[in-house]
Amino acid sequence: MARQLKLLFLALSLMTTNAFARVEVGKVKLTKSGSTGIVTVGLKGKFDTTPELTIKDDIIQVALKDTIVWPKIEKQVSVNEKFDTKLLAYQFTKDVARVRAILPYDIKGNEDKVSLEVSDNEIKMYFPITANKKQVAVTKAAPTKKDPVKQKNAEAYDEGYLAKLLKDKEEVTNNKNKNNVKLEKTSESLLALAKEKNEQIEDTVSNLSSGVEKGGFQMSTYIFKFIGFFALFAAGIFFLMNFFRKGMLKKGGLGLFSNAKMVEVLSTTYLAPKRSLLVVRVQKQVFLMAQSEKGMDFLTEIQDTTEFFKEGEKALTGSNFDTNLDTANSGSKEFKLKEVTQNMKEASNSTASSQQDILNSLAGQANQEEKVSLTAQIKKKVKDMKSLQ
Numbered sequence: 001m002a003r004q005l006k007l008l009f010l011a012l013s014l015m016t017t018n019a020f021a022r023v024e025v026g027k028v029k030l031t032k033s034g035s036t037g038i039v040t041v042g043l044k045g046k047f048d049t050t051p052e053l054t055i056k057d058d059i060i061q062v063a064l065k066d067t068i069v070w071p072k073i074e075k076q077v078s079v080n081e082k083f084d085t086k087l088l089a090y091q092f093t094k095d096v097a098r099v100r101a102i103l104p105y106d107i108k109g110n111e112d113k114v115s116l117e118v119s120d121n122e123i124k125m126y127f128p129i130t131a132n133k134k135q136v137a138v139t140k141a142a143p144t145k146k147d148p149v150k151q152k153n154a155e156a157y158d159e160g161y162l163a164k165l166l167k168d169k170e171e172v173t174n175n176k177n178k179n180n181v182k183l184e185k186t187s188e189s190l191l192a193l194a195k196e197k198n199e200q201i202e203d204t205v206s207n208l209s210s211g212v213e214k215g216g217f218q219m220s221t222y223i224f225k226f227i228g229f230f231a232l233f234a235a236g237i238f239f240l241m242n243f244f245r246k247g248m249l250k251k252g253g254l255g256l257f258s259n260a261k262m263v264e265v266l267s268t269t270y271l272a273p274k275r276s277l278l279v280v281r282v283q284k285q286v287f288l289m290a291q292s293e294k295g296m297d298f299l300t301e302i303q304d305t306t307e308f309f310k311e312g313e314k315a316l317t318g319s320n321f322d323t324n325l326d327t328a329n330s331g332s333k334e335f336k337l338k339e340v341t342q343n344m345k346e347a348s349n350s351t352a353s354s355q356q357d358i359l360n361s362l363a364g365q366a367n368q369e370e371k372v373s374l375t376a377q378i379k380k381k382v383k384d385m386k387s388l389q
Contacts, residue, residue, distance in 0.1 A: 023047045025097055027068045028089050028385065032129065037079055039101050039125040041088065042329070045121050053125075055111050058103045060127055065355040067097040068219075080104060080132050086199075101125065104132045 019023060023045035029037045041062070052063040073089035084104040092098045110128050117124040266279040266286070278289040279295075286302040302308050 022095075023064070023065070023067045025067060025073070025089050025099070026098060028073050028075070028087050030079070030085065030087060030101070032079070034130050037101075037129050038129070039099070041089070041099050041123040041125070043121045043123065047123070048120075049119070051116060051118060051123060053114070053116055054105055055114055057108065058101070058106050060107065060114060061090070062099045062123065062125060064097045065101065065125075066095055069097040070219075079129055084132070099123075100124075101127070103127070105130050128286045149266060153167050 023043050026042040026044045028042070031040065039060075041064075047067070048063070049065045052062040052065075054139065063361050069089050069091045072091070073087070075198050076083040077085045077087055079105070086100075086102040088098075088102070090098060107127065110130070113126075113128040115126045116128070193251060197302040264281045266281055267278075269277040271277060274293045276291050277290055277299075279302075280289055282286050283327045284305065286305045287309060288299045290297045290299050310371070
């Protein structure tokens with residue numbers, strides 16, 4: 001048993017060593033170098049596998065095998081504007097962790113400018129910094145179509161009319177500016193609303209995924225369950241061996257492996273062709289059955305089984321091998337102690353008498369011819385049994 005416990009402890013130590021030998025993501029940060037952004041992923045442990053880089057729209061993602069992220073890392077950083085970029089590091093599967101950078105602009109067309117630099121305990125992800133994608137072009141108002149003015153001499157124009165024209169021109173310019181301002185405000189509000197909804201959706205998806213990941217991967221819970229299972233397994237083996245040692249499961253101990261006859265036919269009495277009576281024993285019960293060409297029929301149950309077996313034994317082997325017990329009650333049980341003692345004295349005084357004569361005098365068996373040896377009686381009984389069979 002001690003050897004089994006040692007092997008169990010060794011297996012658990014090996015599994016826990018392999019589980020904690022994987023690399024763990026420590027921190028994620030963003031730095032800028034001119035028109036290039038750098039996402040640095042700090043690792044705890046030696047990273048010796050190849051990361052998988054994925055670029056899709058405004059997302060740059062790196063998948064790290066045999067890596068653990070606990071707890072989930074999520075932070076807002078600035079690239080072009082304040083807090084316009086999100087960095088995520090989460091556990092995707094049991095053995096794969098993902099690091100994402102969600103940018104405020106598309107990388108489409110600049111994929112060749114995205115690169116990775118891998119070292120033992122650090123991964124750097126380089127990407128270009130461009131203008132934000134979420135900008136709406138402000139449409140220019142269509143130029144007002146002026147009515148054709150007939151050419152007249154400069155002297156014909158009235159100064160009041162010219163002043164009115166200048167005033168109308170200023171009003172048109174002011175209206176254009178107001179329209180442009182309203183359009184810019186409307187576009188900015190729509191962009192802000194769309195950005196906020198997009199962030200809410202991303203947060204919801206990330207929270208759901210993190211919840212699933214937390215529920216699906218917990219190293220401490222996995223180790224405790226594993227230790228508990230092996231403890232129950234070892235306890236079961238221990239109790240089973242204890243039962244075997246005490247003999248509770250030996251042959252016949254529970255009655256499952258006993259080779260005793262469950263059903264036995266004690267006797268068969270033939271009444272006619274294809275008709276007979278059977279005495280059948282089932283465990284401790286004895287039944288009288290009738291057998292014919294139609295099958296077997298139940299007649300009755302023999303209640304006094306002890307007397308039944310005693311009568312059968314007496315019919316086969318007699319009352320006893322040594323004495324005739326069936327006639328013992330018919331003989332006289334009276335005797336005189338004085339006569340017995342006198343016979344004993346006479347037998348002791350006689351030199352020709354032996355110990356056997358003394359016993360014969362006590363039993364009242366003086367005649368040597370009436371004695372029958374034990375072997376002769378056994379032979380006779382065996383002959384009687386053969387004739388019955």
